[in-house]
Amino acid sequence: MAAKKKPGVSKQACINASLGARDVRNKVNGTWTLARKAPMFTRKKVSVNEIKITKADEKKLEGKSQKERDDFLAKKKERHLKITRTNRLVGKHAYNVAAAGAAAYVREVMKQEASVYRIGVRKESHIGPWYPQVSDGAAAMLEQFLSAYAQEATRNAAIIRKVTSTGKRLNGKLMKLGYEAADDSIFASTTAVPQKILWLAPRKPPEIKLTEEEKAEVKGMSSKEKAKFLKKKRAEARAKADEEAYVPPE
Secondary structure (H helix, E strand, C coil), rough: CCCCCCCHHHHHHHHHHHHHHHHHHHHHHHHHHHHHHCCEEEEEECCCCCCCCHHHHHCCCCCCCHHHHHHHHHEEEECCCCCCCCCCCHHHHHHHHHHHHHHHHHHHHHHHHHCCCCCCCCCCCCCCCCCCCHHHHCCCHHHHHHHHHHHHHHHHHHHHHHHHCCCCHHHHCHHHHHHHHEEEEEEEHHHHCCCCCCCCCCCCCCCCCHHHHHHHHHHHCHHHHHHHHHHHHHHHHHHHHHHHCCCCCC
């Protein structure tokens, strides 16, 4: 049998780079697989049963010092520690369902593209369709990304609220702007048409001008009716101010 020809210098460099990338990928996968079992993501407690030293344990501890007995009892308690609950932002099942939906979408796209060239795609069994699984490491990485993504959007929304002085709490509109700003900072380099946000100066509350008849009418109202009346007048004044400030595009 002829010996295999040794690859050239250029090809060997390519092989070394590929093997190095594989080693790094394996280490990354192993690290993120252990991430879900890290103490910061779990909550532990001692078993309900009281930890006692049995007769078999007494035989093992004959002639031992008090320190050795304490160490033995501590190790026994440590063995009885059980993970009772894990902290998850998104459940593992949700990732698997999303992956299954993506697989079904890929198949439909393949069908559509194949019909253009008048060919068919290989059939998929209805009993056992393609059901890709998301590994624990991939789920942990996605979970950390989603958590950081939500925090970034909330921070942006809080800054917008502070600058524009729109209430004391975040609302849906502010969070939408926060997510748009987060999308722009994270995905702008990969989007063909990056989104833009118009930063407006804070609006001053409109001045309500009441006529003498309206002032007299307000005096005879109850507190509830007065608040409703002023709210209506404030909305009309804001609408008028917006109409006056509107500049039509050229």
